[in-house]
Amino acid sequence: MNIDLLSNLAKDFYLKKMSFADLAEKYSLSRYLVNKYLDEARDSGIVTISIASSLQRNHELEQVFHKLFDIHEIAIIENGGGSTGRKNLIKFAADYIQQEIMKSSIVGTLWGTTMYEVMDHFTPTEREGLTFTQFMGENRKYKSLAGSRRMVENAAQKFSSDFITLSGPLYILDKTSRIGLIRDIAAVDAIAAAKRMNMLFSGLGTLASVNSIPTWRTNIHKIFPNVNLNEVAGMCYGRPFDINGKILIHPDVDNVFGLSMLQVLRTPTRIGVIPSKFKAQSTLGALRGKFFTDVILSEDVAQRILAEMNMN
Numbered sequence: 001m002n003i004d005l006l007s008n009l010a011k012d013f014y015l016k017k018m019s020f021a022d023l024a025e026k027y028s029l030s031r032y033l034v035n036k037y038l039d040e041a042r043d044s045g046i047v048t049i050s051i052a053s054s055l056q057r058n059h060e061l062e063q064v065f066h067k068l069f070d071i072h073e074i075a076i077i078e079n080g081g082g083s084t085g086r087k088n089l090i091k092f093a094a095d096y097i098q099q100e101i102m103k104s105s106i107v108g109t110l111w112g113t114t115m116y117e118v119m120d121h122f123t124p125t126e127r128e129g130l131t132f133t134q135f136m137g138e139n140r141k142y143k144s145l146a147g148s149r150r151m152v153e154n155a156a157q158k159f160s161s162d163f164i165t166l167s168g169p170l171y172i173l174d175k176t177s178r179i180g181l182i183r184d185i186a187a188v189d190a191i192a193a194a195k196r197m198n199m200l201f202s203g204l205g206t207l208a209s210v211n212s213i214p215t216w217r218t219n220i221h222k223i224f225p226n227v228n229l230n231e232v233a234g235m236c237y238g239r240p241f242d243i244n245g246k247i248l249i250h251p252d253v254d255n256v257f258g259l260s261m262l263q264v265l266r267t268p269t270r271i272g273v274i275p276s277k278f279k280a281q282s283t284l285g286a287l288r289g290k291f292f293t294d295v296i297l298s299e300d301v302a303q304r305i306l307a308e309m310n311m312n
Contacts, residue, residue, distance in 0.1 A: 003046065005027070005037065006037055006040055008027075009034065009037050009038060009041065010038065010046060012026070013124060014047065017123075018124060019124045019157050019158060019160050020034050020035065020124065020126040021157070021160045031126055031160065035126065056077075056078045057075055057076060057078065058076045058077075058078050058299050058302070061299065061302050061303075062074050062076050064306075065287075065302065068287075069287045069288070069290075071290075071292075071294075072293045073293070073294040073295070074294070074295045074296075074297075075092065075294075075295070075296045075297075076297060076298070076299055077089045077092055077296070077297070077298055077299060078299050085298060086275045086298075089273075089275045089296065089297075089298055090117045090121055090273075090275060093271075093273045093275075093296045094120075094121035094122055096271070096296060097118060097122075097201050097271055097273075098122050100199050100201075100269055100271065100294075101127070101130070101159065102125075102127060103198075104130065104198035104199050104269075105129055105130060105131065105196075106130075106131050106132075106193050106196050106197045107131070107132050107133070107155070107198065107201075108132075108133055108134070108194060108200030108201075109132055109133075109134065109151050109152045109155050109200070109201065110136070110151070110200070110201070110202040110237075111139050111151050112202075113203075114273055114274075114275060114276075115201070115202065115203055115273075118201070118273060119154050119155050122155075122159075124159075125158070125159060125160075126160040126161075127159040128161075130159055130161035131156075131161060131163065131164060131193060132155045132156045132159075132161060132162070132163040133163065133164040133166075133190050133193040134152050134165055134166040134258070135166070135190070135191075135194035135197065135200070135258050135259045135264065136166070136170055136237065136256060136257065136258035136259065137166055137169045137171070137256070137257035137258055138166075138167075138169050139170050140170070140213050140215060152164070152165060153165075164190045166187055166194075166258060167186045167187060168186075168187065168257045169257060170238055170256065170258075171219075171223045171238070171255045171256060171257065173219070173223070173255055178255065178257055182257070182258075191258070194263075195263060195266075198267070198268060199267065199268065199270070199271065200264075200269075200270050200271070201270075201272075201273065202270070202272055202273075203272070204234050204235070204272065204282045204283060204286055205234060205235035205236070206232075206234055206235060206279070207229060207232050207235065210223075222255075223255050224240055225253050226250075227248045227249060228248075231248060233281045233285040234281065234282025234285055235282075236286055237256070237259075237261060237264050238256040238258070239261055241285050241286070241289055242285055243285045243288075243308075244288055244289075245285045245286065245287070245288030245289025245291070246289065247289070265290075265291070268293070269293055269294065270291065270292045270293045270294070271292060271293070271294045271296070272286060272294070272295045272296070273295075274286075274295065274296070275297070275301075276301070277298060277301050277304060279301065280301055280305050280308055281308060283295075283297060283305060284305045284308055
């Protein structure tokens with residue numbers, strides 16, 4: 001047994017969070033041997049793993065939400081607000097989502113700070129036969145680590161798996177151009193994969209996130225024609241919705257480049273992660289609209305939702 005090799009492999013995997021692919025390249029090993037040596041490092045005592053968690057779920061509040069919204073799974077994390085609480089919630093969400101990913105073959109990813117944080121807490125592992133795919137166009141945050149293309153690449157790297165990107169912006173106003181791009185050979189693989197997604201995971205957006213992109217802000221009324229922006233409670237899958245969960249954009253004038261809302265909602269498992277207490281209204285609308293099958297949120301958000309519903 002080469003103790004130095006096992007020790008160095010373990011440090012790179014557990015502390016530096018290197019993927020199997022990167023470890024295999026660095027140490028000139030097959031992925032099979034990387035996995036075998038990591039197992040040996042644990043079995044021999046070179047690596048010891050202890051789990052200390054102060055996370056607690058508010059099961060009583062979860063039952064209230066199950067009855068109110070008839071949702072498949074909801075996790076309400078106690079003390080999930082604040083800086084430390086957010087980190088705890090993100091860690092919980094990462095573990096929850098990773099378990100679902102390991103049971104899936106095609107996984108859809110979206111962008112945003114929350115999703116970036118979740119992916120950063122994934123434990124690098126190898127999952128054969130897994131593909132991550134975009135199912136909507138680029139949000140135009142090309143320089144951001146939380147941008148669309150980088151997110152799908154980042155997720156795939158964590159699992160040493162494949163990924164498919166979707167070339168094109170999130171919104172395309174010309175219907176003929178949008179349909180043409182969806183049918184183009186550059187998009188056909190991503191669209192075909194997206195239609196077969198086993199699961200997806202996402203955060204919730206707001207109009208502020210749309211307006212943070214100059215192109216979208218300038219053309220907001222063209223992107224969402226006939227929409228009263230004052231009624232928008234949040235954004236989900238690129239579409240605005242109100243506090244009652246109604247999508248405010250009609251399918252005939254939906255300018256999103258990618259899967260239709262109906263197609264997205266056919267995905268069997270749709271996990272939403274909402275750590276921000278300032279998204280109570282958008283979360284309430286998303287729950288009413290059944291945009292997610294599984295929701296992870298903080299106790300603060302849950303209490304604010306009940307207050308919004310006058311149920312405190």
